[in-house]
Amino acid sequence: MNDRRVVITGIGAFSPLGMNADEMWEGLVAGRCGIDTIKAFDPVGFTCKIAGEVGEYNIRKHVPKYHRKATKLMSRDIELSVIAANEAVADAGLVTKATDPDNVTIDPARFAINIGAGLISCDLVELSPSVAASITDGNFDIGKWGTAGLEALTPLWLLKYLPNMLACHVGIIHDIQGPSNSITCGESGAYLAIGEAAQIIDRGSADVALAGGCEAKVNPIVMIRQCLLKRVTSASNDDPKTACRPFDADAKGSVFGEGAGMVVLETLDGALDRGAEIYAEVTGFGGSNSLNAAYEHLEPDGKGVRIAIEQALAEAGIEPGDLDLVIPCGSGIPQDDAAEATAIADALGSAVESIPVWPIKSMTSHTGAAAGAIEVIAAVMAMQKGTIPAAINCENKADGCKLNIISESVNKPVRYVLCCGYSFGGQTAALVLKNFEGQVNG
Amino acid sequence: MAERVVITGLGLVCPMGHDVETVWQGMLTGKDGFATTTIFDASTFPSKFGAEVKDYDISRHTKNPGLHAYANRGSSFVVGAGAEACRQARIDVETDSPGDGIDRRRMGIYLGAGEGSVDNDVFFDALAKAWDNDKQEMDWSVWADVAFGGMHPLKELEQEPNLPAGHLALLTGARGHTRSCLTACAASTQAVGEAVMIIRRGQAAVMLAGGAHSMIHPLGVTGFNRLTALSTRNDSPHTASRPFSASRDGFVLGEGAAIVVLVSLASAKKRGVEILAEIIGFGSSSDAFRVTDMHDEARGAVQAINAALADAQVTYKDIDYISTHGTSTGENDSIETLAIKTVFGDHAKKVPASSAKSMFGHLIGATGCAELITCVLAIRDNILPPTKNLHDADPELDLDYVPNEPRKAKVDIAMSESFGFGGQNNVLIIKRYD
Numbered sequence: 001m002n003d004r005r006v007v008i009t010g011i012g013a014f015s016p017l018g019m020n021a022d023e024m025w026e027g028l029v030a031g032r033c034g035i036d037t038i039k040a041f042d043p044v045g046f047t048c049k050i051a052g053e054v055g056e057y058n059i060r061k062h063v064p065k066y067h068r069k070a071t072k073l074m075s076r077d078i079e080l081s082v083i084a085a086n087e088a089v090a091d092a093g094l095v096t097k098a099t100d101p102d103n104v105t106i107d108p109a110r111f112a113i114n115i116g117a118g119l120i121s122c123d124l125v126e127l128s129p130s131v132a133a134s135i136t137d138g139n140f141d142i143g144k145w146g147t148a149g150l151e152a153l154t155p156l157w158l159l160k161y162l163p164n165m166l167a168c169h170v171g172i173i174h175d176i177q178g179p180s181n182s183i184t185c186g187e188s189g190a191y192l193a194i195g196e197a198a199q200i201i202d203r204g205s206a207d208v209a210l211a212g213g214c215e216a217k218v219n220p221i222v223m224i225r226q227c228l229l230k231r232v233t234s235a236s237n238d239d240p241k242t243a244c245r246p247f248d249a250d251a252k253g254s255v256f257g258e259g260a261g262m263v264v265l266e267t268l269d270g271a272l273d274r275g276a277e278i279y280a281e282v283t284g285f286g287g288s289n290s291l292n293a294a295y296e297h298l299e300p301d302g303k304g305v306r307i308a309i310e311q312a313l314a315e316a317g318i319e320p321g322d323l324d325l326v327i328p329c330g331s332g333i334p335q336d337d338a339a340e341a342t343a344i345a346d347a348l349g350s351a352v353e354s355i356p357v358w359p360i361k362s363m364t365s366h367t368g369a370a371a372g373a374i375e376v377i378a379a380v381m382a383m384q385k386g387t388i389p390a391a392i393n394c395e396n397k398a399d400g401c402k403l404n405i406i407s408e409s410v411n412k413p414v415r416y417v418l419c420c421g422y423s424f425g426g427q428t429a430a431l432v433l434k435n436f437e438g439q440v441n442g
Numbered sequence: 443m444a445e446r447v448v449i450t451g452l453g454l455v456c457p458m459g460h461d462v463e464t465v466w467q468g469m470l471t472g473k474d475g476f477a478t479t480t481i482f483d484a485s486t487f488p489s490k491f492g493a494e495v496k497d498y499d500i501s502r503h504t505k506n507p508g509l510h511a512y513a514n515r516g517s518s519f520v521v522g523a524g525a526e527a528c529r530q531a532r533i534d535v536e537t538d539s540p541g542d543g544i545d546r547r548r549m550g551i552y553l554g555a556g557e558g559s560v561d562n563d564v565f566f567d568a569l570a571k572a573w574d575n576d577k578q579e580m581d582w583s584v585w586a587d588v589a590f591g592g593m594h595p596l597k598e599l600e601q602e603p604n605l606p607a608g609h610l611a612l613l614t615g616a617r618g619h620t621r622s623c624l625t626a627c628a629a630s631t632q633a634v635g636e637a638v639m640i641i642r643r644g645q646a647a648v649m650l651a652g653g654a655h656s657m658i659h660p661l662g663v664t665g666f667n668r669l670t671a672l673s674t675r676n677d678s679p680h681t682a683s684r685p686f687s688a689s690r691d692g693f694v695l696g697e698g699a700a701i702v703v704l705v706s707l708a709s710a711k712k713r714g715v716e717i718l719a720e721i722i723g724f725g726s727s728s729d730a731f732r733v734t735d736m737h738d739e740a741r742g743a744v745q746a747i748n749a750a751l752a753d754a755q756v757t758y759k760d761i762d763y764i765s766t767h768g769t770s771t772g773e774n775d776s777i778e779t780l781a782i783k784t785v786f787g788d789h790a791k792k793v794p795a796s797s798a799k800s801m802f803g804h805l806i807g808a809t810g811c812a813e814l815i816t817c818v819l820a821i822r823d824n825i826l827p828p829t830k831n832l833h834d835a836d837p838e839l840d841l842d843y844v845p846n847e848p849r850k851a852k853v854d855i856a857m858s859e860s861f862g863f864g865g866q867n868n869v870l871i872i873k874r875y876d
Contacts, residue, residue, distance in 0.1 A: 045586030070733050108730065109745060117624070119557050119602050122661070125580055128573035131566060140566035142660060146486030150664050158665025159733055159863070163603065164625045168864035171730045177742065180728035180866050181632060184555070184603040184624040192621050196636065203639060205726065205749070220585060228595040287619040289551070289611035293509055296599055307547055307617050311645075424599065426608030427620050 006198040007436060009276040010092025010264030011377045012084040012212075015364050016052030016257050020087050024364070024374070025381045029409070031392045033241040033363050035255050040218045048232035050240040051218045052257025052365025054080065062086055064098045067173050073159050074169060076258070077120050080370070081166040081214035082173060084260035088210060089174060092264035093276055097175035104175070105274070112178040112206035113171050114197040115262075116189025116213030117163035118369040121221035127153070166214055178206040186423030187329070188287075189213050190261060190372030191431055195285035197265050207270050212262035212373035217366075226256050229296055231333055231424070244366070245393040246330030246359035247337050247401050254332040257365025261373025263380075279380045280417075284318070284432030286311030296424055298336045302343025305329075305422055308430040309347040312418065316432035320351040323432075324414045325388055327375045328403070329421040330359025331366055338398060340422070345402040356406040358382075362393040372421050376431065379417040383435040387411050444642040448710050448717045448875055451531025451703030452815050453523035453652075456802045457493035457696050460502075461526055465802065466819050469827045470848045475802045476679040476694055481658050482562065489672040491679035492658050493696030493803025495519060505536050510609055512596040514558025515656035516808070517609040519699035524610045524650060531703035532715050533648070535613050543713055548647040550618030552637035554629025555606040556655030556807040559662070564592030566660075606654040606699070618646040624807060626862030627767070629653055630700060631810030635724035635870055637704055647709040655807030656697035666695060671771060683804075684831035685768035685797035686775050686843045693769040696803025700811035702818075717875040719818045722855075723754025729865030736777045736861060743781035746867035747859070751785075754871040756855060758786045761793055761871070763820055763851070765813045765858040766843075768797025768829065769804055774861065779839045781859075794851065796844035800830035810860035814870055817856035821874045826851050 013020065016034025017027030027034065034052045043049035059071050059079045074082070089096055095105040134141050134149035159165060164182040171180055179200055183193040190213025197211035217223070226232045233253035236243030245251040271278050288311070290304035298305065313320060326348075329340055345352045360378055367374060382388050390409045397405060413435070420430040452462045457475025459465040468474075475493040484490045495515070501507040503522035510521055525535055533549075534540035572585035599605065607622040619640050625632050630653025637651035657666070666672045673692040675682035683694040710717050727749060729742035736743070751758060767778055783790045798813045805812050816827050825848050832845040854874045861867050 041580075042582040045583040045590070073733050109727070113728070124569060124585070128569050128580060129575065129578075131569040132573055132575040134566075135570055138570075140570040142483050142566075143486045145566075145660065145664075146484065146488075150487065150667060153664065153668055155668045155670075156734065157668055159669070161665075162624075162626055162863060164862065164864045164866060165733065167625075167728070167866075168733055171728050171865070172733070175730050177728055177730045177745065179726035180625065181623050181636070181726075182625050183621055185607070185620075185622050186602055186604045189604075196621065199639065199643065203643070220582065220589075224586065224589050224593065225595075225598040228590070228593055228598055230595075287550070287621065288547070288617050289608070289620050291611060291615065291617070293612070295608055295612065296596065304617065311619075315645075423604050425602055425604045426611050427604055427622065 004202050005268035005281060006201045006265050007268050007271050007281045008263050008279045008380055009266055009271050010088040011380055012087030012091060012262045013374055013377045014054055014080050014084045015259040015374055016054055017364055019055060021377055028360060028363060028378060029389045031390060035240045035243055035365050038218060041220055046223060047227045047234035049237045050243055050255055053218050054258055064173060073156055075120050075160040076216035077214055078166050078169050080216055080260035081115060081170055084262040085170040085210055088262040088264050098173045106208055108175045108177040110178055110207040111176045112197060112200050112209040113167045113176045114181045114193040114209060114211040115167045116183045116193040116369040117166050118215035120161045120163060121219050122161055124220055185427040186425055187368055187371055188421045188423040188427045188429040189369035191421050191429035192287060194376060195431055198282040201265055201267055208266040210262055211265055213369040214260035215368035215370045216258040217256045217368045218258050242393055244332040244362045246332045246362055247341060247398055247403060247405055248394040249396040249398045251332050251334045251337060254366045257367045259367035259370040259374055261370050261377050263376060278436040280383055280433045280436050283434045284312035284316030286430040288428045289426045290422060290428055295426060298339035298422055300339050302339035304428040305340055305343035305420060306347045308428040309420055312430035312432045318416055320348040323355050323416050323418050325382060325417045326355055326357045327379055327419045328357055328359055330361055332361060341401045341403050352402050353404060355404060356388050357403040358388055358391055358406050375419050379419055379433050383414045386413055445644060446707040446720060447638045447641045447704050448707050448720045449702050449818060450705050450710055450715045450717060451527035452818060453527030453701040454812055454815055455495055455519040455522040456698035456805060456812055457495055458802045460498060460522055462815060469801050470825060474680055482660055484663060487663055488667045488674045489663060490676045493694050494658055495697055509612055512600050513609055514600045515697060516556055516558060516654035516699060517606040520606045520610050520654035521613055523699040523701040524613050527701040527703050528614060544648055546615050546617040548618050549616045550640060550646040550649050551607050551610050551616050551620040552633045552649055552651045553607045553622045554633035554653040554807045555603050555622050556624060557603045558601040559659035561593055561597050562660055610650060614650060616650060625866040626864055627806055628810060628860040628862035628866045628868045629807040631860035631868040631870055632726060634702060634811055634814060635726060635868055638721050638724055641704055641706050647706050649704040650701055651704050652701035652811035653808035654699035655805060657806050658695055658697050681831045683770045683800045685770040685800050685829050686836060686839045687832050688834045688836040690770045690775060692771055693799060694803040696805045698805045698808045698812060700808050700815055702811060719821055719872045720875045721870060722873045723750040723871030725749025725753060725869045727867045731865055736773055740777045740781035740784060742865055742867045743861055744784045746869045747781060747785045750869035750871050759789060760855050761857050762853045763826055763856040764793055764795035765817050766795050766797045767859050767861045768799050770799060775839060779841055782841060791841055794826050794842045794844045796827055796829040798827055814858045817858050817872055820853045820856055824850060824852055
């Protein structure tokens with residue numbers, strides 16, 4: 001069994017708080033909220049009309065010439081992943097086929113990719129002409145669809161919507177020929193992808209990996225699903241900045257959004273050899289299930305989250321009191337926040353009262369499969385800066401919540417961070433990251 | 443020393459039956475799973491037939507069908523396959539106090555599972571009503587009205603690809619490491635492979651691994667038909683899937699769920715459970731070539747096969763049988779043959795390599811694990827399942843594809859290959875356990 005230490009040497013984040021990780025960090029420090037009225041489509045008729053959307057971009061500028069024709073096969077999820085991946089690769093100082101094909105610094109066969117991806121919803125406007133060609137007496141006619149409707153769709157239509165296509169495009173751009181996986185565990189996908197990628201490196205199946213998560217949730221299908229499941233707040237359409245209130249007594253639901261977060265993972269030895277700046281070490285990884293007959297919510301005691309946290313702490317070989325920061329899922333859905341808070345409190349024991357807890361979805365929105373990666377990147381930056389910014393929108397903690405939600409920013413060394421999350425539908429995840437500064441032998 | 447990983451349970455719901463033995467006996471007696479599509483009206487589609495799971499009744503597999511009432515087809519099938527696999531592996535299901543001696547925190551799940559169908563009636567109705575074709579514009583308020591009126595919250599949730607794993611967790615009470623991946627047609631091979639790694643690492647003692655998927659719905663068939671990936675041999679569904687033949691014209695879309703129970707050798711011995719085979723090798727790679735095509739020199743497939751052989755610490759000469767990806771598409775069967783020849787060299791023609799998809803179709807995310815199960819049975823019974831419908835050999839494809847009839851042969855080590863759209867290549871190697 002290999003026992004290779006795995007470190008993070010590059011980060012890339014494309015979020016409602018900015019085009020890159022630095023802009024996101026500035027937003028988090030300033031307590032800025034990236035949530036606003038939906039622009040992607042007219043949300044009239046939707047109970048929740050707000051979301052976290054990323055700024056404008058021109059995808060062709062982010063894609064090397066040899067892959068530019070393929071931009072027409074990119075759904076928005078794929079585009080966001082390409083942009084964040086480029087940033088992470090550049091930030092790590094890696095030279096790939098995309099950046100300089102003559103001076104590539106990495107063996108493509110030893111390069112892995114692992115992306116947490118969501119269910120990519122079809123573009124309804126793209127489908128509609130086909131539907132329009134399939135109407136009989138004002139109603140949809142499957143018989144016509146099978147001929148005229150189907151033929152009106154572009155031949156490669158399906159390829160835009162396969163969740164593995166994020167890794168496929170990013171992999172072609174950067175020439176990644178090692179193991180490629182696409183974790184489709186909803187909102188916990190990015191944590192699981194990063195955890196698995198670290199283990200792929202640890203076991204020797206690759207030396208470097210791009211890992212993270214990406215999802216573009218701001219489209220009518222995903223948004224109506226959140227509305228129907230009553231996960232979203234409909235109380236703050238006129239006041240988007242205060243809408244998402246994790247662990248707050250006035251929380252009314254989550255606010256969803258879009259984004260992408262990618263990190264570069266590699267062996268400690270490899271990073272030291274090439275003189276890379278090392279941000280953090282991945283030291284603990286846990287995963288479990290929430291078992292709840294009403295599986296659209298966490299089980300009330302959050303046991304599946306607790307087990308994941310306990311596994312991650314045990315693998316990291318630390319006690320709860322060693323943690324300097326917890327970044328929870330904190331969706332802003334009152335009953336799920338209550339369950340998660342219970343899980344964290346049960347896992348951390350008496351240490352829960354003192355460890356700062358920093359929920360960030362109040363600012364970034366809930367970016368689904370991207371959320372875990374964005375939170376890992378926030379953790380890495382907190383370590384780098386020695387700062388834990390203040391949470392927003394949690395003025396009065398919900399009844400029974402024992403978490404120490406951080407209300408004032410603190411400057412202090414951040415050595416160990418716990419990040420945790422859960423999907424709607426069951427899977428839970430937790431990661432422990434360790435600040436690397438001066439810890440070669442640590 | 444890493445834990446050795448063995449298989450102690452098999453479960454299969456597929457177009458040829460709802461349990462492993464029925465499917466296997468069918469494969470050995472010339473049966474297949476192909477018929478005219480009935481799930482929706484496909485009578486005007488380019489492909490009007492498929493490989494559907496027929497007459498499946500979830501209440502025969504669970505005491506608690508209400509818990510799975512809104513399950514999509516894949517999730518529903520995984521309950522049946524999971525229950526069967528657990529029964530064989532002597533794992534208690536649907537109980538708060540299992541008596542099987544397995545700590546639920548040490549029991550995880552890893553599926554290669556697919557999304558569920560959209561709720562077709564309301565989905566298309568909303569578009570039909572809200573789209574103004576003259577203006578080429580959507581009236582979102584009309585769309586929202588129809589959608590809010592017709593969509594059911596849980597039916598929407600059930601479209602998410604992580605739900606089959608959720609249903610399997612509810613069935614078994616698994617609380618260990620759980621993941622679900624969707625690397626297209628290679629997903630459940632990848633899931634089993636990564637699950638093996640979780641046990642080797644010591645992070646779980648038991649993993650329920652496999653896949654579940656159904657894309658037999660209007661948008662799924664539309665997508666594959668537009669890609670011209672499906673056979674359109676509508677006049678002869680039973681002979682449409684003809685991997686490695688000169689006249690192959692695409693795969694036949696199937697659906698199903700396949701589960702293997704993986705356990706550490708130590709745990710299997712401790713519990714005294716029958717060991718069906720050992721998983722000795724896993725290799726994974728990606729093509730990084732084109733969105734639409736496999737690497738033209740089979741680079742990624744070769745890398746995955748070599749990685750699996752290296753992981754298993756065997757050479758190509760040790761492989762007694764290959765369960766191919768064998769989709770019956772022009773490209774896959776040629777590139778896969780090239781990959782085998784590249785790795786096996788002159789020895790390639792001596793290794794029987796057949797395609798189960800000639801009988802049960804292409805189960806997409808679930809297919810890799812279903813085929814792995816046939817490898818376990820080939821070892822158990824020393825019989826090679828055939829490639830059906832192989833009457834006109836492609837002159838370029840000259841391996842021993844075990845044409846048309848099953849064959850008795852000693853099988854100790856078998857390899858199962860899966861290659862997914864987008865270039866993910868995954869290969870598993872299993873071995874007789876003695």
